[in-house]
Amino acid sequence: MKRERRLDEKLPHYLEALRELVAVPTVSARNQSIPEGAETVAAIARRFGLQADLHYFDGVPYVIASHRAGEGRPALLFYNHFDVQPEDPLELWETPPFDMAEKDGKLYGRGVCDDKGHIIVRFAAYDLLAEELGEVPLNLLFLAEGEEEIGSPHIREFLREKADLLRAEGCIWESGGVTSRGRPELYMGMKGVMSLELLARGPKMDVHSSLGPIVPNPLWRLVDFLREIKDADDRIRIPDFYADVLPPDEKDIKALSEGLEEIEELKENLGLEAFLRGAEGLEAKRRLFFEPWVNINGIHGGYGGEGSKTVLPSEARAKLDIRLVPNQKPEVILEKLLYYRYKSGYSDIEIEVSGGVEGPAKTPIDDPFVRLVADSAEEVYGEKPLLIPIAAGSGPMAHFREILGVPIVGCGMGYPGSRIHSPNENVRIEDFKKAILHTARVIEKFASIS
Amino acid sequence: MKRERRLDEKLPHYLEALRELVAVPTVSARNQSIPEGAETVAAIARRFGLQADLHYFDGVPYVIASHRAGEGRPALLFYNHFDVQPEDPLELWETPPFDMAEKDGKLYGRGVCDDKGHIIVRFAAYDLLAEELGEVPLNLLFLAEGEEEIGSPHIREFLREKADLLRAEGCIWESGGVTSRGRPELYMGMKGVMSLELLARGPKMDVHSSLGPIVPNPLWRLVDFLREIKDADDRIRIPDFYADVLPPDEKDIKALSEGLEEIEELKENLGLEAFLRGAEGLEAKRRLFFEPWVNINGIHGGYGGEGSKTVLPSEARAKLDIRLVPNQKPEVILEKLLYYRYKSGYSDIEIEVSGGVEGPAKTPIDDPFVRLVADSAEEVYGEKPLLIPIAAGSGPMAHFREILGVPIVGCGMGYPGSRIHSPNENVRIEDFKKAILHTARVIEKFASIS
Numbered sequence: 001m002k003r004e005r006r007l008d009e010k011l012p013h014y015l016e017a018l019r020e021l022v023a024v025p026t027v028s029a030r031n032q033s034i035p036e037g038a039e040t041v042a043a044i045a046r047r048f049g050l051q052a053d054l055h056y057f058d059g060v061p062y063v064i065a066s067h068r069a070g071e072g073r074p075a076l077l078f079y080n081h082f083d084v085q086p087e088d089p090l091e092l093w094e095t096p097p098f099d100m101a102e103k104d105g106k107l108y109g110r111g112v113c114d115d116k117g118h119i120i121v122r123f124a125a126y127d128l129l130a131e132e133l134g135e136v137p138l139n140l141l142f143l144a145e146g147e148e149e150i151g152s153p154h155i156r157e158f159l160r161e162k163a164d165l166l167r168a169e170g171c172i173w174e175s176g177g178v179t180s181r182g183r184p185e186l187y188m189g190m191k192g193v194m195s196l197e198l199l200a201r202g203p204k205m206d207v208h209s210s211l212g213p214i215v216p217n218p219l220w221r222l223v224d225f226l227r228e229i230k231d232a233d234d235r236i237r238i239p240d241f242y243a244d245v246l247p248p249d250e251k252d253i254k255a256l257s258e259g260l261e262e263i264e265e266l267k268e269n270l271g272l273e274a275f276l277r278g279a280e281g282l283e284a285k286r287r288l289f290f291e292p293w294v295n296i297n298g299i300h301g302g303y304g305g306e307g308s309k310t311v312l313p314s315e316a317r318a319k320l321d322i323r324l325v326p327n328q329k330p331e332v333i334l335e336k337l338l339y340y341r342y343k344s345g346y347s348d349i350e351i352e353v354s355g356g357v358e359g360p361a362k363t364p365i366d367d368p369f370v371r372l373v374a375d376s377a378e379e380v381y382g383e384k385p386l387l388i389p390i391a392a393g394s395g396p397m398a399h400f401r402e403i404l405g406v407p408i409v410g411c412g413m414g415y416p417g418s419r420i421h422s423p424n425e426n427v428r429i430e431d432f433k434k435a436i437l438h439t440a441r442v443i444e445k446f447a448s449i450s
Numbered sequence: 451m452k453r454e455r456r457l458d459e460k461l462p463h464y465l466e467a468l469r470e471l472v473a474v475p476t477v478s479a480r481n482q483s484i485p486e487g488a489e490t491v492a493a494i495a496r497r498f499g500l501q502a503d504l505h506y507f508d509g510v511p512y513v514i515a516s517h518r519a520g521e522g523r524p525a526l527l528f529y530n531h532f533d534v535q536p537e538d539p540l541e542l543w544e545t546p547p548f549d550m551a552e553k554d555g556k557l558y559g560r561g562v563c564d565d566k567g568h569i570i571v572r573f574a575a576y577d578l579l580a581e582e583l584g585e586v587p588l589n590l591l592f593l594a595e596g597e598e599e600i601g602s603p604h605i606r607e608f609l610r611e612k613a614d615l616l617r618a619e620g621c622i623w624e625s626g627g628v629t630s631r632g633r634p635e636l637y638m639g640m641k642g643v644m645s646l647e648l649l650a651r652g653p654k655m656d657v658h659s660s661l662g663p664i665v666p667n668p669l670w671r672l673v674d675f676l677r678e679i680k681d682a683d684d685r686i687r688i689p690d691f692y693a694d695v696l697p698p699d700e701k702d703i704k705a706l707s708e709g710l711e712e713i714e715e716l717k718e719n720l721g722l723e724a725f726l727r728g729a730e731g732l733e734a735k736r737r738l739f740f741e742p743w744v745n746i747n748g749i750h751g752g753y754g755g756e757g758s759k760t761v762l763p764s765e766a767r768a769k770l771d772i773r774l775v776p777n778q779k780p781e782v783i784l785e786k787l788l789y790y791r792y793k794s795g796y797s798d799i800e801i802e803v804s805g806g807v808e809g810p811a812k813t814p815i816d817d818p819f820v821r822l823v824a825d826s827a828e829e830v831y832g833e834k835p836l837l838i839p840i841a842a843g844s845g846p847m848a849h850f851r852e853i854l855g856v857p858i859v860g861c862g863m864g865y866p867g868s869r870i871h872s873p874n875e876n877v878r879i880e881d882f883k884k885a886i887l888h889t890a891r892v893i894e895k896f897a898s899i900s
Binding site: 191193195197203204205207208209210211212213214215216217219220222223224226227228230232234270271272275276279284287288291293294295296297298299300301302303304307308309310311312313316317319321323354355391392393394421 | 479641643645647653654655657658659660661662663664665666667669670672673674676677678680682684720721722725726729734737738741743744745746747748749750751752753754757758759760761762763766767769771773804805841842843844871
């Protein structure tokens with residue numbers, strides 16, 4: 001019987017497992033239901049014929065599910081997470097976020113795409129293959145954590161402790177998707193990120209703005225310092241900020257040159273007349289994926305209501321995230337920023353790391369494992385995948401690269417309308433099935449060449 | 451009987467009138483009780499023996515109370531306002547804001563200082579004199595409006611229409627006060643003000659901050675434009691911004707040179723190590739009173755909650771007020787700013803006038819009327835008043851200067867702890883009495899020399 005047909009037969013079973021997992025409101029930002037989520041993942045894994053254990057590390061549960069083919073066989077590692085983003089604003093959901101709904105060929109619910117759906121995709125791929133082959137001739141390791149959405153604060157130390165157990169020759173990253181044209185996208189790296197909060201202080205209480213010519217205004221102070229960080233031509237001015245930047249190589253550029261219509265579509269979808277600095281096509285992609293950046297997430301200080309108020313506020317805050325590329329290191333960049341703050345005369349502005357810090361990571365685009373995952377995708381999707389050397393987003397990938405030394409490729413079932421992190425998160429059932437078939441093909445191919 | 455003793459006898463009567471006026475919650479920002487406030491002012495004026503009429507202009511009530519001494523006699527004009535700032539935050543008031551309370555020699559309530567108390571001060575001065583002299587040999591005009599706290603949007607046109615009726619040879623401005631050492635302060639001018647709102651737009655919805663290298667961030671856009679407006683050395687960069695600035699003359703500088711300890715006290719009270727650009731003493735006063743300035747009242751955009759959020763917001767807003775000095779004109783400065791916005795490439799940033807626009811005003815410090823008010827103050831307070839050529843704050847004074855051509859001096863009963871515009875606004879009863887005696891002496895002196 002063909003694999004596709006068997007998948008159709010087993011699909012209700014897989015969807016039921018996903019529904020069960022979505023129903024556990026594992027919101028890590030609220031530290032909600034994380035142990036229950038881990039238990040549920042392990043229970044589902046066992047039902048799929050895998051061995052599954054909970055590993056508590058510093059009070060935090062990790063699930064490692066596995067299939068053992070034998071000592072001499074290579075291992076394939078899957079990284080996923082069972083925690084989700086908060087569901088608010090709840091009123092914008094058309095169906096209850098933790099009660100998975102099916103409508104018009106789509107599945108709706110918090111985590112159906114990011115990342116519970118992918119946990120089921122990976123398990124289902126094993127399940128299909130195990131039934132087909134009797135025995136999968138490859139060691140498989142499924143690691144799922146419950147802190148990804150809050151920056152994976154413990155995973156580095158956990159990986160260090162479990163490095164022997166998790167040693168693998170290839171790693172499939174948590175998620176991925178297809179373009180608006182249905183072309184699969186694979187990514188081999190991620191940018192690093194570091195979130196900061198800046199606080200500027202002025203007079204000890206809000207005062208009347210007529211005092212402006214002599215009383216330091218924390219909003220002006222923030223503006224002045226931010227303009228020291230980035231100039232009007234959109235170059236970051238922190239000395240040596242770009243020193244460790246690894247530019248894209250020839251193969252990266254070749255990969256970026258494909259699918260340029262996607263980036264133009266993005267511009268249109270965002271209602272933009274032009275990208276920053278007029279970048280287009282390949283240049284826009286190069287900047288998006290290979291340029292480090294300092295982003296302002298928010299500035300808040302002083303009066304923000306209707307009309308005007310002649311106030312000079314006592315303090316003002318800005319939130320930034322710094323996006324890093326290989327081979328920049330978050331701790332080095334932070335040092336450079338703090339030294340620059342001192343040198344440029346802004347030591348009065350307080351800077352605090354306010355979110356998870358993650359380094360950049362990259363698997364060479366010509367790694368054989370990348371080719372294997374790409375070839376599998378072409379076989380399943382019927383067209384060559386788009387290769388993204390470094391994704392614009394961030395995750396704990398660098399720790400896996402550094403500690404396990406494993407090549408990593410991200411792939412999955414998202415699509416441009418998946419609305420991850422937003423109300424009405426959804427996936428298309430066809431993409432769900434394709435992702436299962438792709439994952440199965442990767443396992444099969446990896447077993448055959450090893 | 452001495453005037454001071456008669457004042458003590460009549461004081462309960464004056465306080466009762468103030469209590470009655472405070473009880474009307476004339477919050478112009480909410481368009482609340484303004485006609486009722488006007489009626490109350492007129493009724494009190496009549497009880498004090500003045501003639502009083504309401505003049506509705508474009509639906510807005512003005513009160514003109516008057517005493518007529520005869521056609522040939524000169525006239526003294528008093529400008530005041532019966533509207534008040536909103537009382538919030540209500541929970542910080544120790545007594546109900548619209549129920550005047552007396553405690554430890556102080557009066558508490560919204561408007562006891564700004565500016566209802568001064569309305570009663572002016573009326574009481576007339577009342578005292580009328581009783582003492584039988585007939586006050588001077589024309590007196592008491593103009594009170596109900597829109598001062600929202601920028602006096604109608605007063606210019608009202609003054610134009612009533613110019614003949616309001617013609618006077620001297621004008622006492624709404625308020626004033628004494629320093630922390632009890633020395634009276636007189637001011638002969640006010641800065642102009644123009645409140646603006648800036649709006650920068652980015653993508654049509656909030657997006658993930660990983661798009662930062664290519665998607666214009668409205669917060670960066672605002673920061674970039676604001677830094678075009680002011681440089682890091684705190685000079686305003688709008689071309690020709692300073693072109694029409696009238697520097698202080700010798701007499702102004704001499705006046706500023708007195709009472710330097712007050713400005714140092716201010717620094718301490720605000721918890722500042724230094725004023726902006728390290729200005730001290732006379733230089734700090736020169737900047738405060740004679741330098742135009744662009745102030746940021748607020749910036750709001752993007753995420754402002756706990757921790758971090760990797761968002762790139764769709765829009766961001768800044769509120770500014772521009773403080774002007776003679777001979778700058780608000781409409782000219784606005785033109786310069788808009789042209790600069792265009793020339794420097796920021797036409798995408800929307801700029802809107804968001805509050806009342808008021809021009810700067812100044813009566814020469816050596817005007818005989820200034821000397822008269824100063825001499826009267828010295829007689830009543832027992833020491834020479836501090837002369838402030840231009841106050842840092844703003845008001846509709848320029849219209850009076852331009853349309854009525856009258857010399858104007860501000861004086862009154864405030865003190866550094868009066869907390870105008872804030873909860874627990876208060877005045878000291880001793881200052882209330884002194885201000886009445888001073889106003890009476892001004893009337894008396896003006897009548898005698900005219």
